[in-house]
Amino acid sequence: MKAQSRHNLLSQTLRYGLLIFLVVLFLVPFYLIVRNALLTDRQITSLRWVWLPAPPQWDNFRKLFADPAAPMLTGLWNSAVIATITLVLQMLFSSMAGYALARIPARGRNAVFFLILSTLMIPGAVTFVPSYAVMAYLGGVNTRWGIIAPGVFSAFSIFLFRQFYLRFPTEIEEAGRLDGLSYFGVYRHLLLPNSTSILMALGVLTFIGSWNSFLWPLVIGQDPSAWTVQVVLSTFLTAQTINLSQLFAAAVVSVAPLVVVFLLMQRYIVEGAKFASGKE
Amino acid sequence: MKLTRSVSKPRLSPSRRGDRSATLAFWVFVAPSLIGLTVFTIVPIVWGFLLSLSHAQNTIRVGQFVGLANYGDLLTDEAFLRSLKTILVFAVFIVPLTYAVSLGLALLVNRAGWGTPFFRTVFFIPSAVSYVVAALVWKVSLFNGLSFGVANQMIAGFGAGPIAWIGTASPPWYWLVLVTARLWLQVGFFMIIFLAGLQEIPRSIYEAAEVDGARPGWPMLRHIILPQLRSTTISVLLLNLIAAFQAFDEFYNILGATGANASLARPPLVYLYSLALSDQDFGRGTAGAFILTAVIFAVTLIQGRIIGFGEAD
Incomplete structure (x- = not known):
């Protein structure tokens, strides 16, 4: 018995040691982003390692926003607008379609469901060339709506909402119908208020995905006025047009809002991950 | 609740069938x-x-x-074939590594007691970071080829000279850079999925196994936990594989779309991006998209077969 508890203590210590080592490893990139953003360029490229910026160069942020060649504010604004509209419209349209597919009896419902499911089979990023062709025809290149539009319609989201509403108790809905509510009334007054868990879970994931997406905004937003924050960063990175400390200051500015959202909404994000993988 | 279980027929009361207002609302x-x-x-x-x-050169009109000339051109185009090989190599690295690391993290975090929420948050938080930002840190700071790069300063402590990382073809250090960036970004997400899977395993199964004399540790993992995580594992591998084949962001931002670095490892999406957006060849660009889709289908099916065969024994 004694040997067993000593063995347990040892394995416990090893496990926590490993966990703490991994925590440090996972936090290193965050540390580097913040450290570099607050150093001078000379300190970044120095061979003498600087652990903490002393004094911190807050001026790097002022210079970043004052730089006329760096459309950082435009990028942040574009990303915020695009991610917010994508979030709202995707949740609205997907929940509507999910509800109809789960609960409104109509001829052709199975056909519609099958059609939506079949688009789920297509790997999204692969179709960017054909999608670009269509978007160019529709005149969406270099516009915010051109970046937003395809992201609003998600077969996967519709599918998850349908699954959610299939499990929704029919009694509530039938009571609403008996009280004279139309299908729209049932959706608006009974279903939506009771869908906050899935709306929050998928909504946060949609927002993060939209804010962080890169390939489609890169393809559509070719003019600097349509750049999202990711495209701005990528341009800095590949063209090396600004100095290193400003580059990291830009990274801080683009990541900080999302880290805040992430920490505040973590509960919902975990739920969203479970929804998305079929664990909920 | 599993998706597969709940794909049941929606309830349809016969009295409402054919109801005109229902059809309109639908x-x-x-x-x-x-x-x-x-x-x-x-x-x-x-x-x-x-x-x-x-x-379709310089035009999006049919x-x-x-x-099938575009398909033929691409299938004999060495650069395109090399890009398919590149993505295959990448998938061979990233898929098993992501599986092992995210499962390992989930097992560790699941038994961390009061520390579980803290560790879960730390490992999950890179999911909030974009590939562009990760590429920036990896390329400019962590794996900078000059002596001041973080990795180079660390190996200098052991007396080793600086490594060019993404600027050299042999040995392929650039794979280390590309694979670790994606690992850092995505293992937290898959860890969450595995944690959910682990929490679904009823306690009674562990207890029964202990009564039967199964020792904790590897035998428990091999004979109890892994079989119980079967459906979770399949969805993790599948999501991961499909995502790996569509890799673009980190390759584009770390190695670039053109130039010497890019030629080290150019995945199909970066190649198609250059073909369609730079060369304006939409015929070949779209043909490449369909070939890649077919490859993804094929690989997914093969992976499904392999997992399926595993189930038989």
């Missing part, structure tokens, strides 16, 4: 999604397929049909 509710998916998914696929059969 179409109003699905109309936005149906129109959106048609315009932005189905039309591009059809249009893209027609473009892939056309000579016209001059050339049959």
Whole structure:
């Protein structure tokens, strides 16, 4: 018995040691982003390692926003607008379609469901060339709506909402119908208020995905006025047009809002991950 | 609740069938999604397929049909074939590594007691970071090829000289850079999925196994936990594999789209990006998209077969 508890203590210590080592490893990139953003360029490229910026160069942020060649504010604004509209419209349209597919009896419902499911089979990023062709025809290149539009319609989201509403108790809905509510009334007054868990879970994931997406905004937003924050960063990175400390200051500015959202909404994000993988 | 379990037939009360208001409501509710998916998914696929059969240089209009010439060109195009090989190599690295690391993290975090929420948050938080930002840190700071790069300063402590990382073909250090960036970004997400799977395993199964004399540790993992995580594992591998084949962001931002570094490892999406957006060759660009889709289907099926065979024994 004694040997067993000593063995347990040892394995416990090893496990926590490993966990703490991994925590440090996972936090290193965050540390580097913040450290570099607050150093001078000379300190970044120095061979003498600087652990903490002393004094911190807050001026790097002022210079970043004052730089006329760096459309950082435009990028942040574009990303915020695009991610917010994508979030709202995707949740609205997907929940509507999910509800109809789960609960409104109509001829052709199975056909519609099958059609939506079949688009789920297509790997999204692969179709960017054909999608670009269509978007160019529709005149969406270099516009915010051109970046937003395809992201609003998600077969996967519709599918998850349908699954959610299939499990929704029919009694509530039938009571609403008996009280004279139309299908729209049932959706608006009974279903939506009771869908906050899935709306929050998928909504946060949609927002993060939209804010962080890169390939489609890169393809559509070719003019600097349509750049999202990711495209701005990528341009800095590949063209090396600004100095290193400003580059990291830009990274801080683009990541900080999302880290805040992430920490505040973590509960919902975990739920969203479970929804998305079929664990909920 | 598993998706597969809940794909049951929706309830349909016969009295409402054929109800005109129901039909109207149904179409109003699905109309936005149906129109959106048609315009932005189905039309591009059809249009893209027609473009892939056309000579479409500097134009997005379907016209001059050339049959399967674009497909033939690409399948004999060494750069495109190399890009397929590149993505295959990448998938071979990233898929098993992500599986092992995210499962390992989930097992560790699951038994961390009061520390579980803290550790879960730390490992999950990179999911909030974009590939562009990760590429920036990896390329400019962590794996900078100059002596001041963080990795180079660390190995200098052991007396080793600086490594060029992404600027050298042999040995392929650039794989280390690309694979670790994606690992850092995505293992937290898959860890969450595994944690959910672990929490679904009833306690009684562990207890029964202990009564039967199964020792904790590897035998428990091999004979109890892994079989119980079967469906979770399949969805993790599948999501991961499909995502790996569509890798673009980190390759584009770390190695670039053109130039010497890019030629080390250019995945299909970066190649198609150059073909369509720089060379304006939409015929070949779309043909490449369909070839890649076919490859993803094939690989997914093969992976499904392999997992399926595993189940038989």
